[in-house]
Amino acid sequence: MTADRVVLGIESSCDETGVGLVRLAADGSVELLADAVASSVDEHARFGGVVPEIASRAHLAAMAPTMRRALDESGLELSDVDAIAVTAGPGLAGALMVGVAAAKAYASALGVPLYGVNHLGGHVAVDTLEHGPLPERCLALLVSGGHSQLLLVEGIADKITEVGTTIDDAAGEAYDKVARILDLPYPGGPPIDKQAKLGNPKAIAFPRGLTGPRDPKYDFSFSGLKTAVARWVETEQREGREIPVPDVCASFQEAVADVLTAKAVRAARDLDVDTLVISGGVAANSRLSELAAQRCAEAGIELRVPRPRLCTDNGAMIAALGAHVLASGAKPSPLDMPANPGLPVSTIVVQ
Amino acid sequence: MLVIALDTSTPAVTAGLVALDDGGPRSLAERVTINPRAHGELLMPQLLDVMTEAGHQLADADAIVVGSGPGPFTGLRVGMVTAAALGQACGRPVHPVCSLDAIAAQADVTGQLLVATDARRKEAYWAAYSGRTRIDGPHVQRPADVPTGDCTAVAGELADAFDLPVVEPRYPTPVGLVAAAEAVLGTEPAPLVPLYLRRPDAELPSKRKSVLTRGGK
Numbered sequence: 001m002t003a004d005r006v007v008l009g010i011e012s013s014c015d016e017t018g019v020g021l022v023r024l025a026a027d028g029s030v031e032l033l034a035d036a037v038a039s040s041v042d043e044h045a046r047f048g049g050v051v052p053e054i055a056s057r058a059h060l061a062a063m064a065p066t067m068r069r070a071l072d073e074s075g076l077e078l079s080d081v082d083a084i085a086v087t088a089g090p091g092l093a094g095a096l097m098v099g100v101a102a103a104k105a106y107a108s109a110l111g112v113p114l115y116g117v118n119h120l121g122g123h124v125a126v127d128t129l130e131h132g133p134l135p136e137r138c139l140a141l142l143v144s145g146g147h148s149q150l151l152l153v154e155g156i157a158d159k160i161t162e163v164g165t166t167i168d169d170a171a172g173e174a175y176d177k178v179a180r181i182l183d184l185p186y187p188g189g190p191p192i193d194k195q196a197k198l199g200n201p202k203a204i205a206f207p208r209g210l211t212g213p214r215d216p217k218y219d220f221s222f223s224g225l226k227t228a229v230a231r232w233v234e235t236e237q238r239e240g241r242e243i244p245v246p247d248v249c250a251s252f253q254e255a256v257a258d259v260l261t262a263k264a265v266r267a268a269r270d271l272d273v274d275t276l277v278i279s280g281g282v283a284a285n286s287r288l289s290e291l292a293a294q295r296c297a298e299a300g301i302e303l304r305v306p307r308p309r310l311c312t313d314n315g316a317m318i319a320a321l322g323a324h325v326l327a328s329g330a331k332p333s334p335l336d337m338p339a340n341p342g343l344p345v346s347t348i349v350v351q
Numbered sequence: 352m353l354v355i356a357l358d359t360s361t362p363a364v365t366a367g368l369v370a371l372d373d374g375g376p377r378s379l380a381e382r383v384t385i386n387p388r389a390h391g392e393l394l395m396p397q398l399l400d401v402m403t404e405a406g407h408q409l410a411d412a413d414a415i416v417v418g419s420g421p422g423p424f425t426g427l428r429v430g431m432v433t434a435a436a437l438g439q440a441c442g443r444p445v446h447p448v449c450s451l452d453a454i455a456a457q458a459d460v461t462g463q464l465l466v467a468t469d470a471r472r473k474e475a476y477w478a479a480y481s482g483r484t485r486i487d488g489p490h491v492q493r494p495a496d497v498p499t500g501d502c503t504a505v506a507g508e509l510a511d512a513f514d515l516p517v518v519e520p521r522y523p524t525p526v527g528l529v530a531a532a533e534a535v536l537g538t539e540p541a542p543l544v545p546l547y548l549r550r551p552d553a554e555l556p557s558k559r560k561s562v563l564t565r566g567g568k
């Protein structure tokens with residue numbers, strides 16, 4: 001009864017409108033068929049961060065064209081789709097609502113089941129498109145403009161538990177704010193990474209947030225780091241000294257990568273898991289992946305990082321999670337399902 | 352022909368199936384719920400109820416008409432993206448109509464009509480009509496600033512804010528939506544562009560504040 005099934009995924013939680021298609025094989029493996037993304041990032045640049053209403057407007061304009069592109073890329077038609085998955089949360093309320101409403105209409109028109117799934121789970125599930133099935137237990141580190149989380153994954157469609165999270169800013173947010181301090185463009189990740197390669201990561205001793213003996217072991221804090229960078233830059237400016245932007249970037253980036261990887265490896269050891277998945281927009285950061293590779297190798301942990309295109313928000317990750325949920329035999333979500341901006345990570349599929 | 356009619360530009364979540372023949376539009380089934388916070392939850396289940404009651408499948412519809420506002424942003428988008436997705440999945444044209452036109456189309460008035468809905472922030476979305484023809488608007492303004500001079504009646508959700516005789520309807524109806532779209536059904540649909548009438552709330556970042564001067568240091 002389980003022939004190949006095509007699962008369509010719709011993502012609209014932040015500033016990317018994503019539509020992805022995957023094929024779920026009878027053995028439970030998933031294969032990427034299409035991944036179309038429209039981004040409104042350029043419209044947010046002059047505001048220095050995502051403006052929710054601008055993102056929501058862009059989702060409405062991009063939904064049908066992005067769907068068309070995904071279908072063309074896969075050579076399939078909507079009538080070939082066997083199930084639809086959509087990001088039900090977490091994310092921006094108005095943005096999520098566009099994708100959820102669209103998914104309900106597509107699923108109703110096609111007469112296929114609808115799964116409202118968790119965006120964070122999607123960031124983990126996407127790795128199965130690149131590196132095959134996940135082990136029974138693994139740890140996931142999600143880092144982006146919106147997320148900084150350590151998740152214990154015990155079956156991608158079964159059980160995801162938050163082990164640690166940021167108590168203030170997301171890692172990517174800290175990048176954006178430091179970029180602003182240094183007059184670098186938004187989003188801050190790529191320009192800071194580029195500058196950092198030219199600088200000395202030991203030049204400035206920026207603080208490592210929440211790494212004291214009594215601090216929460218697996219939680220993150222990046223607000224103090226951002227403030228430390230701002231203070232350091234202001235002091236130098238006041239003294240009339242030129243700001244060594246590459247050194248500031250390298251030292252800031254080192255502090256971020258150090259804390260993220262140290263906590264991830266420590267959690268993996270403590271929880272006795274031997275696989276770490278790093279995903280989210282900041283996963284593409286060169287120093288983070290380099291340091292993670294080094295520390296995982298030392299600790300005997302297998303490191304899995306999807307290619308950058310899959311790490312950022314997209315529809316393929318939602319289709320991938322939808323496929324695993326479908327394979328698990330989960331009940332579809334009800335058609336009156338709300339978009340949930342605060343959907344807890346433990347809710348993999350909305351029932 | 353069979354036309355699906357959707358509107359989420361007001362607190363009314365509206366879904367209907369309308370038959371259009373020589374006698375004009377006629378409602379076969381409709382569901383309307385007044386709930387400004389649940390457009391996304393209610394619209395699609397309501398539409399499926401409508402189709403079941405009318406004994407039709409979604410794919411039986413020949414066209415879709417959707418109110419394109421003006422309306423508060425989040426709710427408005429639910430109807431528009433639902434219509435866009437249905438149209439794409441069923442291979443049917445989707446025609447946007449100004450939601451105020453749909454109200455005017457159902458109002459029984461001789462002379463000029465004002466239609467006003469709630470734009471929140473103490474403002475009204477409004478347009479003025481002569482018969483069914485829109486002669487001014489849509490605009491967004493405070494009710495006190497709306498020029499009501501030649502109007503003999505007012506319809507719409509915010510009708511009570513004006514010193515004019517009030518006529519029905521308060522919200523766009525499925526028949527009103529299809530009536531407002533009647534002239535364009537069968538022609539190339541206009542782009543599905545919502546009538547927001549307001550720019551997004553977004554502040555440009557100010558010059559960076561000195562963190563050193565914060566906290567009295």
Ligand SMILES: [Zn+2]
Pocket residue numbers: 119123144146147280312313
């Ligand atoms: Zn994300």
